[in-house]
């Protein structure tokens with residue numbers, strides 16, 4: 001375990017147990033469908049990699065990279081597309097995979113954008129949800145863990161681009177990092 005970051009909020013075993021359940025549920029829900037998982041870079045990559053191994057269906061993986069104007073704490077809700085999908089999603093069953101939902105502004109924008117491309121269905125799956133921070137309503141279909149309003153790192157989530165590789169979720173202690 002890396003020292004000097006903060007307290008562990010969700011350990012690796014707890015993460016994996018919940019992702020087992022989510023994979024089983026998604027496998028049941030998407031039988032016979034044309035599933036495209038859309039990972040939002042960069043935070044979702046660890047979660048997506050573990051989740052797809054547990055979805056026992058043929059599926060396509062695609063990615064988008066977005067950046068909000070302003071920081072995530074002062075998000076304006078305007079999102080710039082840095083990398084768009086490689087695949088067409090018209091008529092497909094699209095599942096957006098996110099690491100965390102905070103204000104909801106990113107997903108609010110992305111769902112509008114992807115819906116305009118006429119998928120057969122569009123749902124959202126996130127590892128972590130901070131419902132107390134919501135500025136716009138977002139319908140989240142699969143939630144790993146609801147967490148309090150704390151700044152967390154690990155399992156894809158960064159602080160200044162670091163700590164994404166931690167296999168667990170930690171509450172960052174600002175006094176402990178430079």
Ligand SMILES: O=P(O)(O)OC[C@H]1O[C@H](OP(=O)(O)OP(=O)(O)O)[C@H](O)[C@@H]1O
Pocket residue numbers: 040041042043044067068072075098099100101102103104105106107157158
């Ligand atoms: O609900 P919101 O307030 O819109 O915040 C959630 C977004 O913020 C994080 O991304 P970030 O911009 O930190 O990029 P990263 O995934 O590359 O770290 C996260 O991955 C979501 O995309």
Ligand SMILES: Nc1nc2[nH]cnc2c(=O)[nH]1
Pocket residue numbers: 072100101102150151152153157158159
């Ligand atoms: N790393 C990180 N990014 C976020 N974006 C929104 N909330 C968070 C958080 O708690 N941690």
